Amino acid sequence: MTASSNHIRVGILGASGYTGAELIRLLAQHPSTRITLLTGDRAAGKPLGEVFPHLAYLDLPVLTKIEDADYSQCDLVFCALPHGTTQEVIAALPTHLKVVDLSADFRLHDVDTYAEWYGHAHLAPDLQKEAVYGITELARDAVAKARLVANPGCYPTAAQLPLVPLVEADLIDADDIVIDAKSGVSGAGRAAKEGSLFTEVTEGIHAYSVAKHRHAPEIEQGLTKAAGRPILVNFTPHLMPMSRGILSTTYVKLAGGASPADLREAIASRYQGEPFVRALPMGQVPATRHVRGSNHTLIGVVADRIKGRAIIVSAIDNLVKGASGQAVQNMNVMAGLPETTALMQPPMFP
Numbered sequence: 001m002t003a004s005s006n007h008i009r010v011g012i013l014g015a016s017g018y019t020g021a022e023l024i025r026l027l028a029q030h031p032s033t034r035i036t037l038l039t040g041d042r043a044a045g046k047p048l049g050e051v052f053p054h055l056a057y058l059d060l061p062v063l064t065k066i067e068d069a070d071y072s073q074c075d076l077v078f079c080a081l082p083h084g085t086t087q088e089v090i091a092a093l094p095t096h097l098k099v100v101d102l103s104a105d106f107r108l109h110d111v112d113t114y115a116e117w118y119g120h121a122h123l124a125p126d127l128q129k130e131a132v133y134g135i136t137e138l139a140r141d142a143v144a145k146a147r148l149v150a151n152p153g154c155y156p157t158a159a160q161l162p163l164v165p166l167v168e169a170d171l172i173d174a175d176d177i178v179i180d181a182k183s184g185v186s187g188a189g190r191a192a193k194e195g196s197l198f199t200e201v202t203e204g205i206h207a208y209s210v211a212k213h214r215h216a217p218e219i220e221q222g223l224t225k226a227a228g229r230p231i232l233v234n235f236t237p238h239l240m241p242m243s244r245g246i247l248s249t250t251y252v253k254l255a256g257g258a259s260p261a262d263l264r265e266a267i268a269s270r271y272q273g274e275p276f277v278r279a280l281p282m283g284q285v286p287a288t289r290h291v292r293g294s295n296h297t298l299i300g301v302v303a304d305r306i307k308g309r310a311i312i313v314s315a316i317d318n319l320v321k322g323a324s325g326q327a328v329q330n331m332n333v334m335a336g337l338p339e340t341t342a343l344m345q346p347p348m349f350p
């Protein structure tokens with residue numbers, strides 16, 4: 001990557017949203033980046049501190065409209081725009097830029113599957129062919145060579161990290177996977193919507209997009225690759241009265257004579273030496289408060305009471321490993337920097 005004065009010059013499109021703010025928070029600790037461009041839509045024209053007072057102490061450019069962005073000031077762009085708005089924006093970017101897209105716009109390799117789940121034809125099918133789906137631990141070599149990384153969704157990150165090694169090794173029945181996941185409300189973004197109102201989300205939980213959430217095909221794409229044959233999953237997301245975090249509880253049937261301890265061992269050895277993915281001791285399960293504000297994924301495996309079955313619980317922060325943290329991790333890999341740079345903050349417990 002070309003970088004001026006030994007710094008990667010970074011632009012953030014959608015800097016006035018939740019994942020944009022989280023990118024800025026993380027990059028504020030990064031010794032090798034300099035933020036040279038921030039865009040907003042409603043917030044365009046404002047200094048960042050007016051939108052996010054907690055970031056006002058940073059010396060950063062004023063938010064601009066995407067149409068007015070000066071990309072000659074950037075080496076890499078994070079795109080943190082709503083899905084559906086990103087394909088045309090990225091297709092129009094100068095080709096000298098590397099891109100990490102946090103939206104869902106380039107995650108599904110098959111454009112027909114994209115059209116089926118997102119309700120419109122893909123607007124940049126040629127670019128889709130070069131996009132690398134970037135769960136960093138599962139695609140590091142491809143991410144290192146990529147110009148465009150499709151940063152994975154939050155639920156798909158929490159689901160695939162434990163499941164991919166198990167499906168690859170045939171330790172579970174890949175045709176019998178039930179993923180029951182819960183998210184904090186920041187997962188829905190900062191734009192006002194009825195479903196995110198305090199009265200709608202507090203003192204209760206609810207399932208949504210039951211049997212039709214667009215993260216199901218994203219998870220299935222990863223598991224299909226791991227299995228070498230088409231895999232479908234049951235996936236149900238729930239909205240929790242908390243601002244951050246994802247807890248994904250997955251119910252599996254053991255295969256090939258594997259024990260629940262074998263599952264834990266396969267996950268632990270697959271991620272041995274990985275700084276951000278950890279298998280807990282057998283029988284222990286993580287909670288979202290263990291990963292709040294951190295880029296870690298914690299995974300627990302428990303033997304079910306029903307013989308031949310196991311329960312896997314994974315926890316991430318949706319805004320960090322589920323979005324901006326993994327995006328910075330991918331940028332580090334793309335730039336040949338130590339992968340943990342700016343990402344080793346301990347969780348904000350409790």
Ligand SMILES: NC(=O)C1=CN([C@@H]2O[C@H](COP(=O)(O)OP(=O)(O)OC[C@H]3O[C@@H](n4cnc5c(N)ncnc54)[C@H](OP(=O)(O)O)[C@@H]3O)[C@@H](O)[C@H]2O)C=CC1
Nearest residue numbers: 014016017018019040041042043080083103187189190323
């Ligand atoms: N929140 C999460 O946990 C996760 C989010 N993602 C994905 O990351 C992306 C960003 O999410 P998030 O930060 O939560 O979203 P937000 O709604 O919080 O922020 C969206 C940003 O995009 C800008 N924007 C909105 N519409 C347009 C438009 N038409 N043209 C230009 N800019 C626009 C907004 O500007 P303004 O506010 O000034 O109008 C804001 O800066 C989304 O695709 C989301 O699905 C992925 C994983 C997890």
Ligand SMILES: CC(=O)N[C@@H](CCC(=O)OP(=O)(O)O)C(=O)O
Nearest residue numbers: 083102103104153154183187188
């Ligand atoms: C709580 C909540 O609403 N979560 C979002 C997913 C967040 C995410 O990862 O979204 P993208 O795939 O768009 O990037 C949802 O269910 O649509």
